[in-house]
Amino acid sequence: xxxxxxxxxxxxxxxxxxxxxxxxxxxxxxxxxxxxxxxxxxxxxxxxxxxxxxxxxxxxxxxxxxxxxxxxxxxxxxxxxxxxxxxxxxxxxxxxxxxxxxxxxxxxxxxxxxxxxxxxxxxxxxxxxxxxxxxxxxxxxxxxxxxxxxxxxxxxxxxxxxxxxxxxxxxxxxxxxxxxxxxxxxxxxxxxxxxxxxxxxxxxxxxxxxxxxxxxxxxxxxxxxxxxxxxxxxxxxxxxxxxxxxxxxxxxxxxxxxxxxxxxxxxxxxxxxxxxxxxxxxxxxxxxxxxxxxxxxxxxxxxxxxxxxxxxxxxxxxxxxxxxxxxxxxxxxxxxxxxxxxxxxxxxxxxxxxxxxxxxxxxxxxxxxxxxxxxxxxxxxxxxxxxxxxxxxxxxxxxxxxxxxxxxxxxxxxxxxxxxxxxxxxxxxxxxxxxxxxxxxxxxxxxxxxxxxxxxxxxxxxxxxxxxxxxxxxxxxxxxxxxxxxxxxxxxxxxxxxxxxxxxxxxxxxxxxxxxxxxxxxxxxxxxxxxxxxxxxxxxxxxxxxxxxxxxxxxxxxxxxxxxxxxxxxxxxxxxxxxxxxxxxxxxxxxxxxxxxxxxxxxxxxxxxxxxxxxxxxxxxxxxxxxxxxxxxxxxxxxxxxxxxxxxxxxxxxxxxxxxxxxxxxxxxxxxxxxxxxxxxxxxxxxxxxxxxxxxxxxxxxxxxxxxxxxxxxxxxxxxxxxxxxxxxxxxxxxxxxxxxxxxxxxxxxxxxxxxxxxxxxxxxxxxxxxxxxxxxxxxxxxxxxxxxxxxxxxxxxxxxxxxxxxxxxxxxxxxxxxxxxxxxxxxxxxxxxxxxxxxxxxxxxxxxxxxxxxxxxxxxxxxxxxxxxxxxxxxxxxxxxxxxxxxxxxxxxxxxxxxxxxxxxxx
Numbered sequence: 044x045x046x047x048x049x050x051x052x053x054x055x056x057x058x059x060x061x062x063x064x065x066x067x068x069x070x071x072x073x074x075x076x077x078x079x080x081x082x083x084x085x086x087x088x089x090x091x092x093x094x095x096x097x098x099x100x101x102x103x104x105x106x107x108x109x110x111x112x113x114x115x116x117x118x119x120x121x122x123x124x125x126x127x128x129x130x131x132x133x134x135x136x137x138x139x140x141x142x143x144x145x146x147x148x149x150x151x152x153x154x155x156x157x158x159x160x161x162x163x164x165x166x167x168x169x170x171x172x173x174x175x176x177x178x179x180x181x182x183x184x185x186x187x188x189x190x191x192x193x194x195x196x197x198x199x200x201x202x203x204x205x206x207x208x209x210x211x212x213x214x215x216x217x218x219x220x221x222x223x224x225x226x227x228x229x230x231x232x233x234x235x236x237x238x239x240x241x242x243x244x245x246x247x248x249x250x251x252x253x254x255x256x257x258x259x260x261x262x263x264x265x266x267x268x269x270x271x272x273x274x275x276x277x278x279x280x281x282x283x284x285x286x287x288x289x290x291x292x293x294x295x296x297x298x299x300x301x302x303x304x305x306x307x308x309x310x311x312x313x314x315x316x317x318x319x320x321x322x323x324x325x326x327x328x329x330x331x332x333x334x335x336x337x338x339x340x341x342x343x344x345x346x347x348x349x350x351x352x353x354x355x356x357x358x359x360x361x362x363x364x365x366x367x368x369x370x371x372x373x374x375x376x377x378x379x380x381x382x383x384x385x386x387x388x389x390x391x392x393x394x395x396x397x398x399x400x401x402x403x404x405x406x407x408x409x410x411x412x413x414x415x416x417x418x419x420x421x422x423x424x425x426x427x428x429x430x431x432x433x434x435x436x437x438x439x440x441x442x443x444x445x446x447x448x449x450x451x452x453x454x455x456x457x458x459x460x461x462x463x464x465x466x467x468x469x470x471x472x473x474x475x476x477x478x479x480x481x482x483x484x485x486x487x488x489x490x491x492x493x494x495x496x497x498x499x500x501x502x503x504x505x506x507x508x509x510x511x512x513x514x515x516x517x518x519x520x521x522x523x524x525x526x527x528x529x530x531x532x533x534x535x536x537x538x539x540x541x542x543x544x545x546x547x548x549x550x551x552x553x554x555x556x557x558x559x560x561x562x563x564x565x566x567x568x569x570x571x572x573x574x575x576x577x578x579x580x581x582x583x584x585x586x587x588x589x590x591x592x593x594x595x596x597x598x599x600x601x602x603x604x605x606x607x608x609x610x611x612x613x614x615x616x617x618x619x620x621x622x623x624x625x626x627x628x629x630x631x632x633x634x635x636x637x638x639x640x641x642x643x644x645x646x647x648x649x650x651x652x653x654x655x656x657x658x659x660x661x662x663x664x665x666x667x668x669x670x671x672x673x674x675x676x677x678x679x680x681x682x683x684x685x686x687x688x689x690x691x692x693x694x695x696x697x698x699x700x701x702x703x704x705x706x707x708x709x710x711x712x713x714x715x716x717x718x719x720x721x722x723x724x725x726x727x728x729x730x731x732x733x734x735x736x737x738x739x740x741x742x743x744x745x746x747x748x749x750x751x752x753x754x755x756x757x758x759x760x761x762x763x764x765x766x767x768x769x770x771x772x773x774x775x776x777x778x779x780x781x782x783x784x785x786x787x788x789x790x791x792x793x794x795x796x797x798x799x800x801x802x803x804x805x806x807x808x809x810x811x812x813x814x815x816x817x818x819x820x821x822x823x824x825x826x827x828x829x830x831x832x833x834x835x836x837x838x839x840x841x842x843x844x845x846x847x848x849x850x851x852x853x854x855x856x857x858x859x860x861x862x863x864x865x866x867x868x869x870x871x872x873x874x875x876x877x878x879x880x881x882x883x884x885x886x887x888x889x890x891x892x893x894x895x896x897x898x899x900x901x902x903x904x905x906x907x908x909x910x911x912x913x914x915x916x917x918x919x920x921x922x923x924x925x926x927x928x929x930x931x932x933x934x935x936x937x938x939x940x941x942x943x944x945x946x947x948x949x950x951x
Contacts (some may be wrong), residue, residue: 185305197647601628
């Protein structure tokens with residue numbers, strides 16, 4: 044094994060004595076050189092070290108190419124995690140896989156890290172709960188992949204599936220590592236890299252010769268996985284895979300074979316399916332979908348920006364005319380075939396206006412009212428201010444208005460577009476010139492106009508002392524009208540009359556140009572109409588044939604709709620025609636989610652508790668599964684703080700009743716309006732702060748609402764009552780429709796008379812202030828009966844506030860109580876906890892019955908989501924993009940974290 048020398052140390056001609064601060068690797072390398080040079084007495088030159096597999100692995104870890112530059116590798120994290128673990132540092136990755144407390148051997152951690160990278164293309168998300176060694180990891184990996192494999196097998200498309208083209212197969216990276224450690228210029232590995240290489244080499248016993256051929260870190264990861272993960276396979280299969288791995292077997296295919304074998308072994312659904320058959324099915328369902336969908340997406344993008352209507356055909360004609368002659372024209376809106384026929388007639392008879400580009404002078408800004416055309420968009424699909432190219436296509440002709448906005452001809456849209464995105468145009472004159480024309484040129488400035496010397500145009504009319512001139516060119520002045528008309532004094536212009544020969548030459552040139560344009564339009568129209576028919580046929584095949592093929596491959600209709608949404612323009616003619624599925628997979632999930640009425644579920648739970656147990660609690664505000672989960676988690680505390688009608692005996696539970704019977708009973712009794720009603724006088728006495736029950740719906744408050752009495756009111760009727768409903772409404776005047784409540788269960792308040800300054804307390808879970816501070820606090824004053832109702836508490840986190848005695852509980856009663864008092868308090872606590880346990884057992888089946896239907900819907904949502912994710916993955920979508928689609932289309936996606944279908948990184 045070659046010895047190391049210190050990084051950046053030059054290779055000496057004679058061996059130098061190592062300095063004290065040099066590390067052991069440098070010492071070992073110097074000793075090796077010293078031995079090979081005869082102790083420094085005879086210079087032998089560089090002797091190439093023997094092959095060293097550890098050095099080979101270190102080169103792979105560093106990702107060093109032959110030119111000595113460091114290349115990024117997908118496994119750069121492995122070395123860092125291992126080093127920190129060896130040094131006892133708690134990295135986030137180590138914590139995730141349970142290695143933070145040193146309960147995992149470095150070799151197991153290394154094997155897990157390498158294996159995770161080896162299978163990452165299969166996007167498997169194993170659970171790390173309880174993983175303490177590599178065997179646990181592989182078992183979790185097999186379970187996770189087995190579940191996904193089962194789903195994929197359900198959507199297999201049969202034997203007629205096209206195979207993935209060779210050009211679409213993703214070859215792993217091939218960063219050459221070379222053998223730098225065997226070269227004279229070698230300067231040594233980083234210590235951490237060498238440590239990791241040593242650990243990794245310990246995982247690959249018997250692979251020395253194979254390591255000679257390793258080209259990159261990806262292959263090294265695959266080797267580790269193939270050797271270690273196959274321990275769970277039948278012996279014959281494992282030995283065969285290892286044998287191929289050590290030889291010239293395709294490592295990527297062997298990794299696939301191994302994970303499929305693990306899934307077969309750990310799942311009962313495959314009924315002993317032969318391994319090779321299972322691998323063939325897995326690769327077929329995965330790769331054929333990928334190849335077909337990617338090829339289909341590419342073809343759809345090719346024609347995505349082609350309009351398949353009359354406007355699209357005219358756009359192609361305009362494009363051809365622009366390429367041939369530099370001539371463009373504005374495209375009107377077409378409401379039907381007759382509009383298109385009329386426009387073609389105008390175009391071919393040159394009755395439509397034509398424009399050509401004019402050169403923009405350096406530094407010149409486009410003028411208001413000047414003819415302009417959009418020629419590009421700064422951000423690709425949008426102009427600089429975000430206007431979509433689909434709304435205002437490139438090639439649109441228009442003018443700048445007084446606000447500087449670009450306004451298209453014959454369009455209602457407008458946008459603020461930069462000069463760099465526009466091109467100046469002028470209208471072409473294709474009509475025959477008049478027989479006689481007088482050309483006027485300004486020879487000196489006119490006091491009554493803003494024209495300058497050199498401006499010229501044609502005389503339109505004349506008076507005694509003036510000419511009416513339409514200017515073709517103005518010098519030094521910008522006008523809104525590109526051809527302004529002015530009255531000019533005769534002595535300020537010179538007049539030239541064009542000869543018949545000059546006019547005839549101009550007319551001849553115009554006629555030739557007219558015939559050429561008409562000929563081009565005729566030719567382009569024929570070609571474009573034929574091309575459009577071909578494009579339409581191609582698009583029809585891509586859509587109709589594509590949908591049928593994807594359906595035959597087992598892709599759900601909702602996923603197919605998402606795919607076509609991404610590769611067709613909004614409002615495409617094929618949507619809503621029964622060819623492309625009508626709704627996306629997210630619409631289906633959203634419809635299922637709408638069945639999850641968590642507010643009704645919480646109300647049902649509250650009603651069942653009242654009917655069966657006689658306990659009245661406030662129905663909470665529920666906004667979704669998370670708030671319902673919070674309500675359910677604290678349900679026992681709500682019950683312990685619940686009420687009953689004042690003076691009413693607590694009903695005894697009928698244990699023989701089933702949960703279903705309880706629900707039937709409550710529905711029946713509610714139909715009979717069993718809620719108690721006051722007498723006609725409303726004479727039941729109330730004190731401020733008394734808990735009360737609303738027995739009749741009043742405004743926005745439902746019957747059964749619990750509140751606290753505040754004062755009399757007369758908003759509804761004489762003798763009404765004003766109540767506060769915490770978190771919902773203050774000062775609600777509810778008439779006479781309330782009854783007084785009292786606590787259902789006795790509380791263990793604790794030895795309040797012993798609350799002394801310095802006593803340690805915390806806020807009770809059943810207090811309305813629970814959650815203000817979870818820390819332990821100390822009383823800053825003594826509690827005395829007859830004194831203030833509130834006691835000040837200073838918590839360990841610095842928070843200070845005052846609370847009622849009933850909001851607090853002693854943390855250390857044994858420091859304040861002795862003898863019988865302590866024993867009595869302890870007995871009360873034990874009895875209270877027993878009551879809580881009894882209540883919890885009573886509540887559980889009631890809640891389970893109410894949630895049964897919800898659970899079925901949740902299962903449907905999870906199944907549909909898993910099917911969607913697997914299908915999107917099989918079509919080549921990345922996990923982050925899939926998760927982004929869920930975010931964009933659904934309000935609630937919190938359940939995805941519990942499904943273990945995405946890695947943690949996706950949610951970050």
